Amino acid sequence: MSPARMKMTGAVSAVLVALVTGPHLLAHHSFATEYDRNKPVSVTGVVKKVEWRNPHIWFYVDVKDERGKVVTWGFSGGPPAFLMRQGIRQDVMKIGDVVKVEGFRARDGSNNASGGRVTFPDGRSVFTASAEDARPD
């Protein structure tokens, strides 16, 4: 990641504040029916794709396992309308960004999860989860 990309602008700062101070609860899906709050997950990898679509955004992160094999994790976030009203646009997370993502695994055991917190190498930490979702400690 380039230094320029890592530099946090005022606009991005405002976005991050909005993400961090976002609501605790928001509806569409029921978190409990799709994700298991007893199965936290934390991965670090490279953003591969961002889907800014209803009913919740999804973003995908390429993660290398212990043997060097790349696994693409999918993380569900908040609804686009909610994020846009917080001043958050889809370029808040760009392809190629290195991120640490903490969340809770899908109940089916696949490499999908509710994406609770995203942390960038410079220390910025943002909540991307739908607000009804559990958040990492």
Add this chain to the structure above:
Amino acid sequence: MRTCLRTSPAIALAAVAVLSAAGLTGCSTAEAPQQAAHAQDIRRGPDGKPDFSGVWAGPGFRHTGKDTDNATVRLYTDAKMSAFTPEGRSLFLRPHTGNVRLDDPTAVCLPNGLTRQIPSPYAQQFIQTANQLVILYEYMHFFRVIPFGAPNRAHAADIEPTYMGDSIAWWDGDTLVIDTVSLNEWMLDAYHPDDGGSRWHSDRAHVVERIKYTDRANASYDVTIDDPAIFTAPWVENWSMQMKPTWKIFEFVCDDNDRCRGGNCTASDAQKTSTQ
């Protein structure tokens, strides 16, 4: 739990709501935003009635007075509810079953239903004419077309139960009154399995919304729930909504990319080239 009066449903609901708005019954609450707007300060239509047209952040937001409002899932307040009938508790609180269609039907893109749509944490747009009010709900693109008419008039006789029910409206001074019957038995609100189950109303539910400007940008939004199958008396929830001149309602397509429906995820194209 609290107890309000019930006589005949229409009279009792009207009385409870009116007295509640005036702070005269046990159904009102101190925190309710009941300050009346100065009559000359609010927007009015050509007919002189308050004009609620515009995009609103409804009760599903913590109102900040700014363009960026905080969405939240707002539940009906236990302390405001009346006592249960003998069968009421079992009809009201449904234990977690593991069947998503029962635990939270919205998780498979079924509707909120009226009582859950009112505090939905998405924008809603009011379009008001002299004859009717149209409410466009961003969440799942629901809408209501609500005719104005005489106070306390009867609903049509041939209506079928639906998720949003049959709504009619009238004016009580500067207060807009929306009276709804013929609702499906459905979820009351967004109470979650993690809360211990889901909460429902019966198909006998009668809902009265009373909306009144408290200043140019804010309105009180009182919801009276009369459900004789579950509660021994009507009760009132006191919420508010805030006008958002800079907002518009966004598209919301529930089925578009709902990838982990019911807990069974489908792989995205982004994942199909990697190890799953």
